[in-house]
Amino acid sequence: MKFVVSSSTLVEHLQVLSRVISNKNTLPIMNYFLFSLEGSKLTITASDQEITMLSTIEVENKGNDGRIAILPKYLLDILHELGDQPLVFEIDESNYSIVIKSAKGKYSFIGHETEEYPAFRQLEGDVSSISIPCPLLLEGLSQTLFAVANDDLRPIMTGVCFDITTDSLNLVSTDAHTLSRFKLNDIKSETNINFVLPQKAASLIKNVLSKETGDASMKFDDKSIFCEISDYILVCRQIEGTYPKYNSVIPQDNPIKVIVDRLSLLSAIRRVSVCTNQGSSLMRVSISNGNIYLSGQDIDFSVSGEENVSCQYDGEAIEIGFKAILLIDMLSNMSASDIVIELSDKTRPGIFSPLNQAEGTEALMLLMPMMI
Structure with missing residues (x-):
């Protein structure tokens, strides 16, 4: 050669x-x-x-x-x-x-001889396929990979679920504390089908997508996934099991809607989080009269911090607790400049989404509250 x-x-x-x-x-x-x-x-x-x-x-x-x-x-x-x-x-x-x-x-x-190298896995039986514009797939994976679980006891949650319905394609991830759903309204299927892409495979695909502008072709049978992007092909096993019914945990009636600059909120949370308890990372979030009041403390070390962030809200006051490190992780993986926070009460999840959704997409992130 x-x-x-x-x-x-x-x-x-x-x-x-x-x-x-x-x-x-x-x-x-x-x-x-x-x-x-x-x-x-x-x-x-x-x-x-x-x-x-x-x-x-x-x-x-x-x-x-x-x-x-x-x-x-x-x-x-x-x-x-x-x-x-x-x-x-x-x-x-x-x-x-x-x-x-x-x-x-x-x-x-x-080098080394090649006879021992395993043969390339082929898809078999009934094969389904979808085509996704690379920029949209990149955005979807960027907004879901952070919420993938790292739990061997629940392997089905250690990947990104591609849930293709007659209405849309949903990329979903959850670790039971955080949930992220990225919906592509223009990609549909005649029947409801889904597969779970392992975290490592999803990260590898994301690395390739950053420089691509065409479409990613994804094919799958009941065991494997085949993804072709430009000069790259990836084949992997699906994660077996039934993915949780994610839509059932997303609250639909949320009377409290707050509009805030994402980076301003993120910066304030990072500063106040320094003063939260290292074990619990509990941050109190109080919302009233156009302000989000953040506070955290660590009684063991006599440390506390608080900060106000301006927002658009004129409803009834509410106080809710969130895990600061999860808030930081979630807001860091959003791309919108302004976001909407939807709440119902201090015992139900908070929903975070872009104020202005990109055309043909709907991004949503959910965070479970902490007891205060």
Whole structure:
């Protein structure tokens, strides 16, 4: 095998794929990239057995087609120190030797045979598909990944649920304290179908989306998910189980509606949170007469803090408790400049949503209250 490839293009793709490889692989071959050369197409694959991701790069083929497994460490460490330039790869498949030639240097190391590398998982049976504009999918994942649970006892909640109905596509995540729902009204299905995308796979897809403007194609059967975005393909297992009925926990009758600048509120919460109890992180939120009054204290260390934030509200006063660190996490993952906070009473969840929703979307975040 011999081919010429742009160093910057190769590094960009390898950095994305390197996040797939786990440091807990049970199969040693899973610690390697799989390079497959066919004509002018170089396909690079990385896998942790649950998730397989590959990318395709245009190269100049100077020899025969072939395959080789390459350890990420040597390859990435060398490429990171090279500027943007053409690189010549010369690979001897008889002894797995690899030589990389740059403008002023040459680097040699040993690869590995590829027979043990697992085959690419294929979808089977009834396959459903959806197409999502990449900017909208990026926004949806950005607003839901933070609320994914990290609980082995409830694995179904450790991913992002894609709930496709006859009315819309809903991206949903919850850890039982926080819930986030991002609705795309223009993407629908003739029948109600859903799948749960694992957190790691969702993060990998999000990393690819930041530079894409086209559509992401997602296909799925009853066990696996196939996602294609430009030069990247990801295949992973679905999380098995039934996702909680998330709509039933979203209060519909919320007479208290407060409009506030998100960044002003977030900055004030961050400052006051320094004074809250490290264990409970309880913050009192009092709303009345155009002001949100935030207060927190840690009795053990005789520390307290309070701050006012201007808002638009002229109804009855209410006081409610929230976990400060969850408030910060939630508001940090919203993108709107002004938000609406909807409340009913101090025992029911608070709903946070953009004042002006982007066209064709409805974003909503929910936070459970704390006893005060």
